[in-house]
Amino acid sequence: MNPEHYRISEHLFATKTQRFLHFVLDSLFSYILILSAGTTLVLAGETFGYPSLSEWVETMTLLEIIVYSIGIIFLYYFLTEVYFARTPAKILTKTIVVKYDGTKPTIQNIFYRTWSRFIPLEWFSYLGTATIGWHDALSRTYVVHKQALLKDRVSFQNKK
Template identity: 50%
Template sequence: MKNTTFTITDNLLATRGQRFLNFSIDLVFLYIIILSVGTTIVLIAEAASKFAVSAWVETMSKEEIALYSVVIMILYYSLTEIYFSRTIAQLITKTVVVKKDGSKPDIKTFVIRTLCRFIPFEPLSFLGGTPRGWHDTFSDTYVVKKKRLAKSEATEKVFLRINC
């Protein structure tokens, strides 16, 4: 059972530098995934003699490319955060997404986080007072330093055992 007295404090939050690095690394991975999936579709279509599909992919309009990219982004952010509570970038920077009590958010919360990323200028929103973006605020989640979170939770458990 999760301790409801534990709460995320400012010293656990990922820094602005980590948040910017997360954003940048995720963009690189998204770009690689978008290109890889598109190239794979073309290669499979050509190998299966489905040249119409291959020609369509190669002549996609800007709107079709944007829709395709949005679908890949939704899948990337949703799946990585739902299954691991972190994206590839957050794995590299040793940060993790949690709720206020330090527990893992539910699927609905991760979907809200993902959809909020499409708000215009949202990537700049974490530059304000605390390094929390709109996708954090609207989904009531926090990106924290994983090791500090674990250490704080362990300290809280020891404190409760001694005082209870």
């Protein structure tokens, strides 16, 4: 490691409690989006004379519901983390997603991060002492306290 380049250290990591809150709140927000999008499709179908759209939503098979839900959840995480490097839950807990050097993740990092969330039982990766999950490790990203990161980077720059 080059001492002249800033690197994230563990003291900046979000706590396990914060990560659990992210999971719960983002799951809730995603569920609200899934229901809202479905309701919007039904209302749009009925309002604009497309009864087949309303019928499709109302008679979706389990597979269609799963694909639809995964699509909404993917867009929720991907778009919020690409544009803001944080989901609404991370905004509430004052945390942010960064790369190893404290910079904003690339679209590729976020793409891997988002798809990694769909690994079956991925949330088990937080059991034990791990503070980073598989979706962090596979995308080479970290969730850190935003203000602590900013202070740490300023301190690092002042030492150079």
